[in-house]
Amino acid sequence: MTDSCIIIPCYNEANRLNIEAYKTFQKQNKSFDLLFVNDGSTDNTLSVINNLKAELPNTSILNFKKNSGKAEAIRQSVLSLEYNYKYIGYLDADLSTPLSEILRLLNIAKTENKRFVLGSRIKVLDASIKRKVYRHFFGRLVATFIDSLVLKLEIYDTQCGAKIINRELAASIFKEEFKTKWLFDVELLARTKKGFGIAYCKNNILEVPLNQWHDTEDTRILFIDFLKTPFVLIKLYYYYKQND
Numbered sequence: 218m219t220d221s222c223i224i225i226p227c228y229n230e231a232n233r234l235n236i237e238a239y240k241t242f243q244k245q246n247k248s249f250d251l252l253f254v255n256d257g258s259t260d261n262t263l264s265v266i267n268n269l270k271a272e273l274p275n276t277s278i279l280n281f282k283k284n285s286g287k288a289e290a291i292r293q294s295v296l297s298l299e300y301n302y303k304y305i306g307y308l309d310a311d312l313s314t315p316l317s318e319i320l321r322l323l324n325i326a327k328t329e330n331k332r333f334v335l336g337s338r339i340k341v342l343d344a345s346i347k348r349k350v351y352r353h354f355f356g357r358l359v360a361t362f363i364d365s366l367v368l369k370l371e372i373y374d375t376q377c378g379a380k381i382i383n384r385e386l387a388a389s390i391f392k393e394e395f396k397t398k399w400l401f402d403v404e405l406l407a408r409t410k411k412g413f414g415i416a417y418c419k420n421n422i423l424e425v426p427l428n429q430w431h432d433t434e435d436t437r438i439l440f441i442d443f444l445k446t447p448f449v450l451i452k453l454y455y456y457y458k459q460n461d
């Protein structure tokens with residue numbers, strides 16, 4: 218057991234999981250534990266991750282019979298973790314953010330003593346950030362509203378699926394059920410701000426530009442959920458509104 222655990226939410230990932238990438242990385246770097254969470258998949262994700270676990274060091278599995286969505290699955294996983302972890306993280310199963318990058322975020326959290334480290338997809342010359350043009354465009358539009366309407370923390374990218382959070386902070390911000398399905402990362406930040414204040418956020422949250430992020434072909438997000446985004450943002454605005 219290490220001092221950090223990275224949660225990998227999996228919903229129908231049997232064909233998308235890059236087994237070799239997980240094997241190669243985890244055998245070479247035993248820097249964190251991996252927790253694969255199967256969230257009521259209807260394909261054979263469970264047997265794929267069971268096979269993976271048999272070959273990988275520091276790996277465990279949580280299996281939910283019924284699908285409850287990424288936010289709730291990660292919440293339940295965080296709440297189930299042992300107290301001896303210092304850091305908890307999560308990462309998309311398709312490795313859009315590679316494992317080497319989540320390790321870099323973890324090391325930054327440790328050396329810079331930060332409690333919430335966010336991977337950020339900023340397209341700059343020497344980074345390899347590949348997102349389809351329409352996803353980049355809508356992603357930036359939503360991100361702009363998220364920060365200017367809900368958070369007001371000057372965060373560029375809340376929606377990247379790679380995060381590292383100090384365990385004590387995580388225990389507090391994952392305690393209550395989320396109000397939304399796909400914007401729970403925003404809720405985590407809004408809860409940090411509401412619970413600990415803006416000065417705490419400025420000192421303890423760090424956004425780190427990723428060197429590599431590659432979109433994979435398909436997505437589990439339904440078009441209908443995407444259409445609902447403006448209404449969800451308004452809901453979040455009213456729910457987490459503060460006098461600041």
Ligand SMILES: Nc1nc2c(ncn2[C@@H]2O[C@H](COP(=O)(O)OP(=O)(O)O)[C@@H](O)[C@H]2O)c(=O)[nH]1
Pocket residue numbers: 225226227228229230254255256284285286287288290291308309310311313378435436437438
């Ligand atoms: N636990 C759980 N994870 C999910 C669910 N839907 C998607 N995910 C996971 O969330 C991550 C991101 O999903 P993806 O479809 O790649 O979303 P995108 O990259 O934002 O388009 C992947 O690890 C998925 O397996 C769900 O219903 N439950």
Ligand SMILES: [Mg+2]
Pocket residue numbers: 309311313432433435436
């Ligand atoms: Mg993806």
